[in-house]
Amino acid sequence: MFLLTAATTTAEEVRTAEPFSFLANSDMPYSSKEDYILKQRTKPAIKSSTLPFVIFMGDFKNSALPCTAALLTERRNQIMALHPGRVFYTPGDNDWTDCDRTEIIQRFSELDRLDLLRHLFYDAPMSLPPEWLYARQALFPENMRWVYKNTLFATVHLVSTNNGREEILLSDVDLTLTLTDARDRANYVWLSQAFIEAEKIGVNAVVIATQADVTHSKYKPRCTEERRQECDAFAGFSLHLRFLSAKFKKPVLLMHGDTYPYCLDRGFGGAAAPNLWRFNSTGDYGLIDAAVVSVDPSNISAPFDFTSLTENRPPAPSC
Numbered sequence: 001m002f003l004l005t006a007a008t009t010t011a012e013e014v015r016t017a018e019p020f021s022f023l024a025n026s027d028m029p030y031s032s033k034e035d036y037i038l039k040q041r042t043k044p045a046i047k048s049s050t051l052p053f054v055i056f057m058g059d060f061k062n063s064a065l066p067c068t069a070a071l072l073t074e075r076r077n078q079i080m081a082l083h084p085g086r087v088f089y090t091p092g093d094n095d096w097t098d099c100d101r102t103e104i105i106q107r108f109s110e111l112d113r114l115d116l117l118r119h120l121f122y123d124a125p126m127s128l129p130p131e132w133l134y135a136r137q138a139l140f141p142e143n144m145r146w147v148y149k150n151t152l153f154a155t156v157h158l159v160s161t162n163n164g165r166e167e168i169l170l171s172d173v174d175l176t177l178t179l180t181d182a183r184d185r186a187n188y189v190w191l192s193q194a195f196i197e198a199e200k201i202g203v204n205a206v207v208i209a210t211q212a213d214v215t216h217s218k219y220k221p222r223c224t225e226e227r228r229q230e231c232d233a234f235a236g237f238s239l240h241l242r243f244l245s246a247k248f249k250k251p252v253l254l255m256h257g258d259t260y261p262y263c264l265d266r267g268f269g270g271a272a273a274p275n276l277w278r279f280n281s282t283g284d285y286g287l288i289d290a291a292v293v294s295v296d297p298s299n300i301s302a303p304f305d306f307t308s309l310t311e312n313r314p315p316a317p318s319c
Helices: 032-048 069-080 110-122 160-164 173-201 235-248
Strands: 004-006 020-025 054-056 087-089 135-137 140-148 151-155 205-209 252-256 263-265 276-280 291-295 304-308
Touching (some): 110 173, 160 173, 173 235, 205 291, 235 252, 235 276, 252 291, 276 304
Antiparallel strands (some): 020 291, 291 304
């Protein structure tokens, strides 16, 4: 059973719909050049903006750098300083599950690094205004939910490397897969509860943020209790999100990092859920910037709009 820590919600507490924008980025800095750009251009631009929060969708370093406590703490401080008190971070594979790769000079157990990440980022809940209706999932505090101007946001902990089901090199394989199964079940519950809450309080749009590009898998069969590896770890999530979006009928946006290019996928929901959009964020050796994501549910044909913060560059019109 997965319990919540949340404020009591009522429809009256949710603000009326009005257009607004927020910031999103991921997959940076991967090099000294990207670190310089982040510090000297992106961070000052974020700080001088009036946008209410940042969603950082994982991978705050390249996969070759050792996941030392010192580096993870440094990157925690760097990411959270982009917009103090208003950065929602969901982990990436470079941040924990890939810390055991053989090419890394100093290797760490991925389960140990996940414990450290949760300690660094999620030891205490964020301090947010009551009207944001902030909640976290018990045992999985990286799964967060909040409401801003009648749009519900939720983070879901999915990472690349097939959601941590591949390259388990320093941790017990069976234990790691069992914990991944538990995280998958928790994600299913959390996604379901996000849409239940959205219906309950009558929001006009839903935004889901995760690290993994759920459209990328080298396997076709879905993962099951019997088939735990060499399977598509994202198939169940994608199917469930399409189902929930079709039932919700209002605009839904899935945002993620993990892959390149910086692009917008209007066909992700297919014929069953044409109200479901997918946005592949900045970073990943591509555009080193933050994305300005604008939400206007009253715009039926384009409820979500995107540009980059410092370069005013729109995403590619298809992925």
